[in-house]
Amino acid sequence: MIQDTAAFADRIHAAFDFAGQQLRHLITTQPDFFPMYTREGKWKHGGEAWTNWCEGFLGGQLWLMFTYTGDVWWRDQAMRYSRLIEDRKLDNTVHDLGFLFWSTWKRWHEHAPEDFIHDVVIAAGSTAGSRFREKGGYLPSFVSQESSFIDIMMNVGIIFYAARQTDNCELWDNAATHCLTTRRYLVRGDGSSAHEGIFDTETGEFLRQTTHQGWRDDSSWARGLTWAIYGFGTAFRFTEDSRFLQTAEACAAFYLEHTPAHGVPPNDWAEPNPTHPHESSAAAIAASAFLQLAEITSDSLRAIRYQQYAFTILDTLLGSGFLAIDTPHWEGILMQGMYHQSKGLGVNESVMWGDYFFLEVLLDALHILSGRQAYGGARPAC
């Protein structure tokens, strides 16, 4: 438990100052470049991307820097990086448009409620929803039509939003059906989650659980579980369907039970003696997801526990083993992240989404520490 909240807030402000330096350096030395993960701490390298899901996280960090500082230089950069991805609003080849547009154009719209910005958010949500498969009742992953990922739970929020704003009941029902399908087939009775579900595309029958980024098909890839805690929480915020809150809390209970006291999980809890024992991006996502859960749970004791746990994670991530503040020449913000272990991509590195969710949860923490008087709007409104 954090005893000295003033000192804790000072550490968060120092982390924001550091993040500002890192981001300013990145966008001025490598303008219009969209990095995904570092290699030995450097953003620019020729490493494989696997898929294109990260292009919103740099713009998203710039919006968070604007929210934190109020400095229009950050707003102008954030607008530039948001505009650079606008054409992706019609990209139906990936399942990730929520990652791209919730972090950028949705934040932009909250700062400037103008129609042309709103239209982009709606278009992205509608495109994401258009991937829905009636047979099986799910949104497929980019890998193939037979595959669905736990990660997609982070992309249903923008579909619910587009459906609500356009009174599109079919779009809304499809998003809700995807959440129920994911809950049934990708989340297990013990609150752990599978990375991928495979369906029969002819009949829609669910066939098996598999993984790409986890240790085994039947284990729980940590970041996938954090996508579930966050994503089901968001699904509850939109729908008020208690099944989604229950699922988010079951996944949160698994995370709490299996993660060391400092709050940072390995890439997968089932991996024996991992060479790199920490996946900091999962921890940053978890911290933000736990703060969201603290707001939406109906149990006041659990709400306190979730908030304290999120602060414990932040306390750890603000330490010099994770925050790159004392690591000269490291270009990311948070170290010890992991993208794709089995492919050898971004292993023990900084990752764009880790830095994004870290700033999001830092902002939310400041909002809470200030008695909710300052720094509102860390998480986009539903």
Ligand code: GLY
């Ligand atoms: N593709 C989403 C992730 O790596 O978490």
